[in-house]
Amino acid sequence: MSLYCGIAYRRKISQGYRLLSTYVTKARYLFELKEDDGACKKAQQAGAFYLFHSLAPLLQTAEHRYLVPRFSLLASLPKSEVETELQGSFIELRKAIFQLNSMDSSLLFTAQALLRWHDGHQFCSKSGQPTRKNIAGSKRVCPSNNIIYYPQMAPVVITLVSDGTRCLLARQSSFPKGMYSALAGFCDIGENMEEAVRREVAEEVGLEVENMQFSASQHWPFPNSSLMIACHATVKPGQTEIQVNLRELEAAAWFSYDEIATALRKKGTYIQQQNEAFPFLLPPKLAIAHQLIQEWVEKQTCASLPA
């Protein structure tokens, strides 16, 4: 039984935080760790580790939340013994995101994405020879031709479309029961963000958008690493009739401010909410889709206030 360990890059320099006072110094230290195997080996001795098994992180349960323990020592033990010894379980990250906090999730997402990338890039695509990982895990090199492979993220646009008073959400059959989200899609090669937003909205719901506004971005590890680029957009006036592309989506609909605001206020665990008679759930707080929806509600609230 093999155990993977994901190195928490930002945490492992905990000693360094006190000595290095500025963001620039910290960024340069991390750069050095990626470039200098010796420096990285040294840092690992004082570092903290997350444990993964088959890409599932070891988590501890506390009430309705998951805690992410970090370890300084690693031993090779069977999975079940590790779980018993460390009072936790290896839990699929996709299932755990509903109960993780944002600090933990960001590091876990990075660690899992790196582990997955290394697992899938063991061989050079040109020579077919095994590639070698540097100590930091920031790249792999083919010893026969020196080609360097770096971990990659696929750009994905995610758009919250509004008609001024309602917003458009959709669901795929793979989503958890009752969950609706903003429209997302991978950028095609050669496309810029604006073109990808227009195309994805047209492809998925048959609408044309205008007035795009960038909101924020996020690294998302599922199913492979994506860079989520989140935007707001509006449909052309009077063009609100949805034509769902059933190859991509199970359903799509316009939702009113009240429906969305009520869903945002829902309490209880995700499972409890899913068991309601008519579950309508929004993406977890950690997902940038949630942030887009929250922003839209805030904008609507401001717009309805008297001047």
Ligand SMILES: NC(=O)C1=CN([C@@H]2O[C@H](COP(=O)(O)OP(=O)(O)OC[C@H]3O[C@@H](n4cnc5c(N)ncnc54)[C@H](OP(=O)(O)O)[C@@H]3O)[C@@H](O)[C@H]2O)C=CC1
């Ligand atoms: N963080 C967040 O808030 C959210 C994140 N997402 C993420 O956005 C991503 C894209 O959303 P989704 O609607 O599925 O995308 P798309 O609408 O682009 O549809 C996905 C399909 O596109 C094809 N595809 C094209 N390029 C790629 C690529 N580089 N990698 C994988 N598949 C590709 C695949 O088809 P085929 O399998 O036939 O090859 C896949 O089934 C997903 O990974 C999802 O997890 C989505 C919503 C919210």
Ligand SMILES: [Mg+2]
């Ligand atoms: Mg999509």
